[in-house]
Amino acid sequence: MRCGGLKTTPAVPSADKSDKTLTLRFFSSGLKVYTRHPVTQNTPQILLVEDNTELLSTLTRFFQRQGYTVFSTRSGEEAVEIALSHRPDIAVMDVMLHEGPGGPLGMDGFEACRAIRDRGFDRPVLFLTAKLAEQDTLQGFAAGGDDYITKPFSLLELKARIDANLRRAGLSHRLYNFGELEIDLERYTIRHPNHIERLRSRERDLLRCFIENRGRILSRESLLEQVWGSALHTSNRTVDTHVRTLRKKLRDDAHQPRFIETLHGVGYQFIAKEKDAGS
Secondary structure, three states, X not given: OEEOOEEOOOOOOOOOOOOOOEEEEEOOOOOEEEEEOOOOOOOOEEEEEOOOHHHHHHHHHHHHHOXXXXXXXXXXXXXXXXXXXXXXXXXXXXXXXXXXXXXXXXXXXXXXXXXXXXXXXXXXXXXXXXXXXXHHHHHHHHOOOOEEXXXXXXXXXXXXXXXXXXXXXXXXXXXXXXXXXXXXXXXXXXXXXXXXXXOOHHHHHHHHHHHHXXXXXXXXXXXXXXXXXXXXXXXXXXXXXXXXXXXXXXXXXXXOOOOEEEEOOOXXXXXXXXXXXXX
């Protein structure tokens, strides 16, 4: 059996009455746009563009259940607006769109993709299509698309393609968990149980360097070279200042460190192991 361009298996989980993650947003045309509420900082954001209402609703529910933040619309014009204003991590567009702000015969998927590419959108775009002709495939790539999936398709196949495109683009989020603390370097956040700390760019780069070199002793000169790009025009005090700021945001104690240990006269060492920092 096939339904709305979607293979009927695997089944989409039914809506839970206790699930209050859905809210509605309205853009200029008045079309409904579903999004996850609250929008969290550590989930991939996906834009779904499909003029089949039933299929769009099914896809929206499925990807929300999978932990994505979802924006969805039936209109190519709205897709351009959402992509440029919210910059989702990936856009999934049906090629044959028939809805526009003024009614039928609006912007199709190829035109919408070309429009966002022309205005600087550099995230992956995946096309949904019932067309199999080589010319249509080439037209999609020429418009700026990154991948294709033909209807009918399974939800798991679509998710696998989306995840693969996110990995290739370096947009899949790697979360580091240390006890009750979660670090998301892509979102520049340190999440505590009841508070989120925002990282500045240099702090994020320094923390990345520490995490990627866990257990290794790093001299101040080495940190300056890896994070600042040079040890010639930056003093060791710069490293010390940034380490103090990181410790504050990590809620780390320099005298009894759980994360960053000072080795006097040598440098620093990131000592935490994932999921046991608070033990």
